[in-house]
Amino acid sequence: xxxxxxxxASLRRDLHRHPEPAWREFHTTSRxxxxxxxxDPDGIAVGPEAYDPADRMAVPDDDAFEPWVExxxxxxxxxxxxxxxxxxxxxxxxxxxxxxxxxxxxRVDVDGLFIEESTDGDHAPVAGGFRSEVDGxxxxxxxxxxxxxxxxxxxxxxxxxxxxxxxxxxxxxxxTGGGGCPMAKSRFADDxxxxxxxxxxxxxxxxxxxxxxxxxxxxxxxxxxxRGTSAHAGKAPNxxxxxxxxxxxxxxxxxxxxxxxxxxxxxxxxxxxxxxASNVIAERxxxxxxxxxxxxxxxxxxxRALRRRLRTAAEMHGCEAAVDVVSESPRADSDPxxxxxxxxxxxxxxxxxxVVPTADFGASEDATxxxxxxxxxxxxxxxxxxxxxxxxxxxxPTFDVxxxxxxxxxxxxxxxxxxxxxxEPRRQPAGGRAGGGTGDGGRES
Numbered sequence: 001x002x003x004x005x006x007x008x009a010s011l012r013r014d015l016h017r018h019p020e021p022a023w024r025e026f027h028t029t030s031r032x033x034x035x036x037x038x039x040d041p042d043g044i045a046v047g048p049e050a051y052d053p054a055d056r057m058a059v060p061d062d063d064a065f066e067p068w069v070e071x072x073x074x075x076x077x078x079x080x081x082x083x084x085x086x087x088x089x090x091x092x093x094x095x096x097x098x099x100x101x102x103x104x105x106x107r108v109d110v111d112g113l114f115i116e117e118s119t120d121g122d123h124a125p126v127a128g129g130f131r132s133e134v135d136g137x138x139x140x141x142x143x144x145x146x147x148x149x150x151x152x153x154x155x156x157x158x159x160x161x162x163x164x165x166x167x168x169x170x171x172x173x174x175x176t177g178g179g180g181c182p183m184a185k186s187r188f189a190d191d192x193x194x195x196x197x198x199x200x201x202x203x204x205x206x207x208x209x210x211x212x213x214x215x216x217x218x219x220x221x222x223x224x225x226x227r228g229t230s231a232h233a234g235k236a237p238n239x240x241x242x243x244x245x246x247x248x249x250x251x252x253x254x255x256x257x258x259x260x261x262x263x264x265x266x267x268x269x270x271x272x273x274x275x276x277a278s279n280v281i282a283e284r285x286x287x288x289x290x291x292x293x294x295x296x297x298x299x300x301x302x303x304r305a306l307r308r309r310l311r312t313a314a315e316m317h318g319c320e321a322a323v324d325v326v327s328e329s330p331r332a333d334s335d336p337x338x339x340x341x342x343x344x345x346x347x348x349x350x351x352x353x354x355v356v357p358t359a360d361f362g363a364s365e366d367a368t369x370x371x372x373x374x375x376x377x378x379x380x381x382x383x384x385x386x387x388x389x390x391x392x393x394x395x396x397p398t399f400d401v402x403x404x405x406x407x408x409x410x411x412x413x414x415x416x417x418x419x420x421x422x423x424e425p426r427r428q429p430a431g432g433r434a435g436g437g438t439g440d441g442g443r444e445s
Contacts, residue, residue: 005155005156005410016139017130018031022174022175024064027071057179103191104192106167108147110171111179113138115138115397117132142399145409156410162421178366179366180329198413199384206351208356211346213360215294215333216361217292222290242282246316249313254309257305265291265292265299266292269287334382341419
C-alpha cells in the first residue's frame, strides 16, 4: 500500500463513500485498521480494547446495529474486527512509542450524519464519482477529512525523529456526543501531556488556520417519554390522561426557561411525536431536546430547568415523564501556550495564508472531554481549525471539502506534534485550569 501522504484525496473520497452513523462505524473502523496496519504503529486498540463500553453515551438500541454490521460485512470488513465491535463498540486508538519525551495525543472523529447527500451534478462528490453509497447517510461535517489527517499524521510522525509517545484517537459518535467520554476515561488518556483536536472548515476558508478555539458550548441531549392513559376521545375523554396535551405543555414551558445573567444559554426541542389516531386520547408521547450553555455550569442550570419542566408538565395532566440525559459534554477552552505554538508552526506551512490565534466556537464538541482530562492533569490542549472552502454549511446535503486543505492539515498537525516534542511548553500544575468547567459527563435518569 502506497504512502497515505500520496493518497490524501483518494483516501478521503473512499471514506466519504461509506459514511456510518454514531456507534455503527463498523466498515469505517475496519477500513481505518486496514490503513493502520499498513502504517504499522507500535500498537492498535479497537473498540472495547480502546475504552470501557460502559462509559459510552447515546448508544442506540441493540436492534440498530445488525443492518450496519451486515452492510460492513458485505463490503469486505474484517470478520474478526466485526466480532470485536459487537454491540456498537466502534472506533480505534493507535500509538507510537519513541523513547523519552512528552506524550502527545491527536483526536479525530469518524462518524457520519443521517443526511441524504445531494444528487446535483454540480455537487463535487457527484461529479467526481464519490457520492455517499449509503442511502440517507453522509459525511456532511468533514469527518472523512479528519480521519485522513489522523492516518497521515501518524505516518508522518512514524517517519520522523519524534521522541516521546504519540497517540491518535479515532473517536466514534461525535455527532451524538457519545464517544468523547469513553475515550477520555480510557488508559490511553491517562498520561497525556498535550492534546490536539481538529476540525475542517467551520466557515474559515482554505488557507486560514485557527490555532485554538474558545467558548465551545457545554451541551446535553435529553430524551423524555411521557406516559398517560388512553381513552375514547368521544365517549369518555375524561377517563384519559392525555400525553399529547402534556407534550404540548412541556414544549411551551421548555421554551419559557429564562436566560441566565451569567452568560449565554440555549434550549431546543428538536423532535416530538405522540398519539395513534384522532379519536384516541394519546397514552404516550416522546420528545428529544437539548440544552447548551456558555459554561458547563450554565448548561447544568438549563438542564435542570429543562428536566423539571418536562416532569411538571406531565404531572399537570396526570401523566408521568421518564427523562434521560443520553449524552453531554463540558466546556474546555484551548490553552494560550499551545495556541501560541500552533500559530508559530502554522505560519511556516505551505498553503497557509492567514493564522488566526483564537476564534469563538459557538457550537458543542465532545472532544472537550479529552481536553478537560488533559488540562486537569496539568497538561495543555487545543482545538484547532484548518479552513476549507465549503460550498454550503456543515450538516447540509451539499457540504464538501476543498481538497487543497488536506495537505495543509497534515503539515500543521504533524509540525505541531514535532514542535511539542522539541519545545515542551509550560504545563500548569495538576488540579484544573480556567475555562475547564465542571461535570463528569455521567448519565442521569
